[in-house]
Amino acid sequence: MARLEDKAPGRVVRVNPAYTSQRCSACGIVDPKSRQSQAAFRCRSCGYVGNADVNAARNIHHAAGHAVSAREGPGVAGPVHREPQRVLLTGRSGLESLALQAREDVKSWRRDLMLG
Structure with missing residues (x-):
């Protein structure tokens, strides 16, 4: 041990x-x-x-x-001390999680461009 x-x-x-x-x-x-x-x-x-x-x-x-x-x-x-890992929280595979995060990032950037 x-x-x-x-x-x-x-x-x-x-x-x-x-x-x-x-x-x-x-x-x-x-x-x-x-x-x-x-x-x-x-x-x-x-x-x-x-x-x-x-x-x-x-x-x-x-x-x-x-x-x-x-x-x-x-x-x-x-x-x-670690932040929650998206893959663990969603139960998705790593690639699915990355694709989902990328889509969310693009939506966020578009909103920021429209507001700014």
Whole structure:
């Protein structure tokens, strides 16, 4: 863990691994019988079916998203001083986002020229 923290200071978040392999990443119910085998996960509550390792990884990712770094806010969100990234806010691809921003810039410039 120390080696990871050296490589990515401020971005490594410790997560309690307890029940991550037994918790359903879809509904959150913990059931030891949901882990059918080393590779298969099937939630007996909501019916979610998936790879057991992927399910556990989603639970760890979710737990890390709720962890708070001692330095500056959520550890996985990156620096809190950054302005929001348009791609992340809209869910669009980078090119779609750039095209949309360019159109908005052109509209803004036209308005400025008409007013000025």
